Amino acid sequence: MTQFAWYVFFFVVALFIVGYVVYAFIFHQRLRKLNQTYFSPQNRHLFVLSWVQGIIAFLLAATTVVFFLNRL
């Protein structure tokens, strides 16, 4: 792959990750709202999964930055 192709690849990946982070945030906000409307202690497991989604978003972003810096 040429250097330009790598830039394009990382740009697409960065766009995807931005979308993923925004989605994870919206998901968490909506979950909080529905938890207020229909509260049950069982809802806690969904909050855990929502935080896992946030951690995945962070790991994706961190991995992409490391790989991008290695390719510079």
Add this chain to the structure above:
Amino acid sequence: MLLNALIPKPQEFRFADQAQNETVHLVARAHPITQIGWITSILFFVFLPIVAAPFVPSTWPQDGVFLFVLLWYATIFSVSLTSYYIWYFNIGIVTSNQIIDVDTGSVLYSDSSSTFIKDIEEIQQSTQGVLSALFDYGDILIQTAGEKPNIEFASVPRPSYIVRTINEIITALPPT
């Protein structure tokens, strides 16, 4: 239980408009077996990269392939979580005063309709297909008087039990 689809007399369940003297008799959501479609699709996409791995050319850059696989599984996780969330928040609630139907279509869309027990005119129960007979689930349509919205619980487990519970609440109502 994470896959509990029928919760009779939930002790700690509350909803926003609940009156002080109102008790929740049951909470129902679709039978887990009705979710088998998206679960099967997710399993297919989980195993796809594992099956495809031997066919990836060795000339492809390792970091690019690794990043792609990471994005792939992150997407699968989010799609699964969203599908589970949609199932989890599609609930029917039967209380001592009213029946509430919460419809969640996506992360951004959710609406609810409710009717008072005293306004119920007819309750229809239907089961269709082999799976519904095997796993004892079905639809319940609660028809109300006049312009008020009808309530539908789709593919809920033990529909006879739910109808019986609603009928018992109606019978216990003081005569008007």
